[in-house]
Amino acid sequence: MKIKITGRPNHGVYGEPNGMQGRLKYGFRQIKGCEIVEESEDILIVPGASADLTEIQTDGKKIFWSHGCNWARGFENEDNTVLKHNYDNADIVVFQSEFAKNMTEKAFGKKQQKEYPFIYNAGVVHLPDNFISWKQGEEIKAVCASIWRAWKRLHSVERLVRLIASNGQKIHLSVIGKDPNDNCPFGFPKEGENYKIDYLGIMPLEQMIPIYHQSHIGLHLAFNDFSPSSVMEKMTAGLPVIVTNSGGSKDVVKNGSGMIINTDPFVDTSFPIHNEERLPKVDDDEFLYAFWEIMNHLSDYQQANKEWVLKEMNCVKQAEKFLTLQ
Numbered sequence: 015m016k017i018k019i020t021g022r023p024n025h026g027v028y029g030e031p032n033g034m035q036g037r038l039k040y041g042f043r044q045i046k047g048c049e050i051v052e053e054s055e056d057i058l059i060v061p062g063a064s065a066d067l068t069e070i071q072t073d074g075k076k077i078f079w080s081h082g083c084n085w086a087r088g089f090e091n092e093d094n095t096v097l098k099h100n101y102d103n104a105d106i107v108v109f110q111s112e113f114a115k116n117m118t119e120k121a122f123g124k125k126q127q128k129e130y131p132f133i134y135n136a137g138v139v140h141l142p143d144n145f146i147s148w149k150q151g152e153e154i155k156a157v158c159a160s161i162w163r164a165w166k167r168l169h170s171v172e173r174l175v176r177l178i179a180s181n182g183q184k185i186h187l188s189v190i191g192k193d194p195n196d197n198c199p200f201g202f203p204k205e206g207e208n209y210k211i212d213y214l215g216i217m218p219l220e221q222m223i224p225i226y227h228q229s230h231i232g233l234h235l236a237f238n239d240f241s242p243s244s245v246m247e248k249m250t251a252g253l254p255v256i257v258t259n260s261g262g263s264k265d266v267v268k269n270g271s272g273m274i275i276n277t278d279p280f281v282d283t284s285f286p287i288h289n290e291e292r293l294p295k296v297d298d299d300e301f302l303y304a305f306w307e308i309m310n311h312l313s314d315y316q317q318a319n320k321e322w323v324l325k326e327m328n329c330v331k332q333a334e335k336f337l338t339l340q
Contacts, residue, residue: 015048015057015337016049016051016054016074017051017055017056018050018051018052018053018055018058018059018072019042019050019059019061020058020059020060020070021034021065034061034062034135034243035061035064037136037137037329038332040329040330041330041334042336045330045337048333048337054073055072055074056075057075057077058072058074058076058077059077059079059336060076062080062081062097063093063096065096067100068099075105075106076103076104077104077105077106077339078104078106079109079110080097080107080108080110081109081114081135082110082113082116082118082121083097083118083120083122084097085238097118097121101118101125102122106130107125107127108131108132108133108336110240111132112132112262112265113241113264114240114241131338132265134241134265135246136246136332137246137247137249137329138329139323139324140223140226140227140252141252141320141324142227142252145313145317146227146230148230148309148312153185153186154184154185154231155185155186155188155230155231156185156186156187157187157188157226157229157248158187158188158189158232158234159190159191159222159232159234159244160189160234160242163287164287164290165237165238165239165290166235167237167290167293168189168191169290170235170290170296171187171233172187174296174298174305176206177298178209178302179206179208179209184208184209185209185210186211187212188212188214188229189212189213189214190217190225191215191244219247223251226248226251226252226253227251227252230309231254231255231309232245232249232255233255233256234263235258235296236258236260236261236263237260237278237287237294238260238261239260240261241265242263245266245267246327249266249267249271249323250323250327250328252319254273255267255273256273256304257273257274258275258277259274259278260279269318269321270315270318271323272308272315273305273307274304275297275301275304276300277294277296277301278294279294
């Protein structure tokens with residue numbers, strides 16, 4: 015089976031080969047009988063707005079892998095034009111999450127096709143040989159990976175880390191990521207009583223994995239994120255993750271692999287955000303419950319996450335789903 019996957023290899027936090035395109039190519043390369051090509055393909059896969067199907071000539075089956083639409087700018091925004099072209103011109107549309115399906119159909123209408131499986135934007139498996147343990151009284155190591163945009167709610171992550179520290183628990187947060195201008199806002203207090211926050215900026219995956227393996231818990235409190243790469247990256251490195259119920263994160267955190275905070279309303283229309291304060295506030299009590307539920311049963315969550323990753327939440331399993339669409 016000859017497969018062409020269009021689009022940029024990079025993602026905001028990551029570098030080659032860790033974007034949607036790179037991970038999906040990796041997945042197909044692990045499947046016997048699959049070949050990644052640049053022409054004469056049997057299947058053409060277009061992730062999101064990585065390319066415009068109206069500008070591509072192919073004899074292969076055209077599959078649009080939709081992460082939704084640009085909700086932050088509104089359904090009629092010109093940035094969504096390519097997504098609309100791909101939705102209308104694909105032979106098959108699949109979705110990266112239930113949330114992505116809802117947003118896509120809200121924006122562009124329902125496409126006449128039979129139901130196909132959700133194909134998650136899952137990561138490459140980098141499970142540790144041995145999970146890191148924790149017991150009462152020891153420092154907790156948490157990690158958050160995200161670009162600096164208001165809807166990622168990184169200020170909320172920092173605030174909640176300080177809340178944990180204010181109750182006497184030592185905690186160390188590592189923040190991986192960048193803003194659109196490659197400048198992380200280093201103006202926040204980096205250290206206080208019982209807490210330390212390291213702003214590490216962008217880095218390649220080979221540097222990120224050791225940080226994940228040396229952490230106990232992952233945090234991703236974004237609002238209406240389509241199918242966050244950083245959630246799957248943490249999971250496939252063995253980390254249980256706390257996410258919110260808005261966006262696509264809740265569709266991949268299952269089977270005891272993490273905790274979902276039911277703090278956000280479902281928003282399926284334009285919601286421009288330039289200030290995190292406009293977003294619903296993450297409930298302190300819900301967050302603390304989720305945080306301590308994981309930490310007090312850490313080995314159980316680590317094992318459940320490992321089983322979920324190996325069974326479903328990895329890019330090889332998701333690549334296999336594309337082959338069922340023939």
